Amino acid sequence: MNPILTERILAIAQAAEKAGHGGKDAVYQTGCQALGISRATLLRKIKQVSYKPPRRQRVDCGTSALTREEALQISGVMMASHRKNGKRLYSLEQAVNDLRANNLIHAGTSGWIYAEYRFGGETTQNFTDVLINAMQERGGADVLHGVPRILYTDPGCALVSSTLRNLCQTLGIQLIAHKAGNARATGSVEKARDILECHFESGLRFVQVDNIDELNRLVGLWRKKYNRTAIHRRTGMTRTDCWLRITPGQLIKAPPVDVCRELAVSLPENRKVSTHLRVSFRGSEYDVRQVPGICVGDTVQIVRNPWRDSKAQVVMMNENGLEVFCRMPEVAKDDYGFDLNSPTPGESFRALPHTTAQHHLAEVGQTLYGNHHTGETAAAQKARALPLGGRFNPYLDNERDTPPIYLPRQGQVSTVCAPRFEERLNPVVVVQQLRARFQAAGKTWRSEFYTTLTQRFPDGIPADLVDALGDELMAQTGDVVVNLASHG
Structure with a gap:
């Protein structure tokens, strides 16, 4: 969005x-x-474009009753329970329980006053333009210039807008807005405003000023002379003499005006870290191996580096919750798209450096299997060794548990009948059994019995009906075979 659309x-x-x-x-x-x-x-x-206050930090942030050894054991138990398909079997809670059974710039140090007039009041575009102009090197007695380390402002919408925050974020300026209603926090700026009104604006009634360019020319002459001649009571020297004590390491030259304006309207872009520890930005690849705590798959915010086109910046948060910037170089490639710094096949090989997460992962594995080398951890995992030397019993809590005795509850008898499974026999097998039974009873087996059985039971004879069928067929024959041997 352009500044005009942002303002609307x-x-x-x-x-x-x-x-x-x-x-x-x-x-x-x-x-x-x-x-x-x-x-x-x-x-x-x-x-x-709207300002959102940062999320309040917990009062107990930075304090923990969990030791590093316990954290390593918990991590190891949770990792050891992972399946190969990535499913996590142990939750964190379960693992823990089980293991424990105004367009006026004022320099803060020197007090140097930079003033510039603008039409339209305190708008985002006006304040951003004034800040960019104040950072430029103008030469002569107008000595104040350079990128400040901290920009301390009131919480007005123009001073904490997205446009100004983007500019500060890209240039590495820490933007701090004091609490609403606490105007005394920027009292030095209010004093600078008082000085401007008393020493410069008081004389405007005696001159003819036809346009704002003439007004800015007059205030430019005034600020150069006032900062060079007026003695500051706090330092005992002029503001210009005090500012000239700045060291080369403290003075950061600002980019040109057109570059600053481009940075002021561009938003940081999110990029995902590839498996090669690189990110794509503006048609190029950048190496993020030097970024502290970076991991493969992380999403980072990337902004343009205004001083070097071959470098970009990663926006990070430090331990105090403030934004810091880490520069990353562009990956130089040859005409065929290969990295110029990559190893040449057949001549050398080189692995990517381990990230912080990989170091922690190795430490967790060593704690889990009680060794001191990554290779030993891999060997123990391949041999399916018990984590923690078998000292960890995940079911100990269940074994120690004494459940209460619950009274039986009354209910209704189920009306569902159990399924019945019938075993059917081949008629030939049944005939063999019945024929033996007929012979034992001294009766004659007739061939038409087989025809009768196959007609009645074409799908086989139920096993539980064999005895009943034998009695039925036996009743149909009355002859008895006489055993002649018994009458010899």
């Missing part, structure tokens, strides 16, 4: 905030009609 969207956001509950919809509709965009697009752009 900020104005819509402020009007909606003042409208309160129930009145925002009308403001949004008017804004959509004026800008020719949909409501969803308007709300998305408001979210991009």
Whole structure:
């Protein structure tokens, strides 16, 4: 978004905030009609440019009752329970329980006052332009220039807008806004405003000023003389003499005006770290191996480096919750797209350096299997050795558990009948059994019995009906075979 569109969207956001509950919809509709965009697009752009206070940090941040050894054991137990398909069997809670059974710039040190007049009041575009102009090297007695390390402002919308924050983020400026209603926090700026009113603006009534360019020419002459001649009570020297004590390491030259304006309207872009520890940005690849704590698959915020086109910057958070910047070089490639610094096949080989996460992973494995080398950990895993030397019993809590005795509950008898499985026999097998039974009973087996059985049971004879069928067929024959041997 350009600065003009950003300013209009900020104005819509402020009007909606003042409208309160129930009145925002009308403001949004008017804004959509004026800008020719949909409501969803308007709300998305408001979210991009509006200031959101950072999430409050927990009061117990940085304190923990968990030792590093315990953390390694917990991590090892959770990792050892992972399946090859990536499914995690142990939750963190389970593992823990089981293991434990105003367009006026004021330099803070020297007090050097930079003043510039703008039409339109304290807008984002005006303040950004003044800041960019103040950082430029102007020469002569107008000595104040360079990129500040900290920009301390009041919480006005123009001073904490997305445009200004993007500029500060890219240039490495720490932007700090004091609490609303605490104007005394920027009292030195208010004093600089008082000096400007008393020593410069008081004389404007005696001269004819036709345009703002003439006004800025006059204030430029005044600030060069005042900072060079007026003695500051705190330092006992002039503001210019005090500023000239800056060292080369402290003075960071600002990029040109056009580059600063480009940085002021560009947002940091999210990029995902590849398996080669690189990110793609503006058509080039950048090496992030030197970024502290970086891991494969991480999503990082990348901004342009205004001093070197061959480098970009990663936006990170330090231990104090403040943004810091880490420069990363561009990967130089030959005409065929190969990395110039990569090893040549057949001549050398080189692996990527281990990330912090990989070092921690190796330490967890060594703690889990009680060794001191990554190779020993891999061998123990291949041999399916018990983690923690078998000292960890995941079911110990269950074995020690004494459940209460619950009274039986009354209920209804189920009306569902159990399924019945019938075993059917081949008629030939049944005939053999029945024929033996007939002979034992002294009766004659007739061939038509076989025909009768196959006709009645074409799918086989149920096993539980064999005895009943034998009795039925035996009743149909009355002859008895006489055993002649018994009458010899």
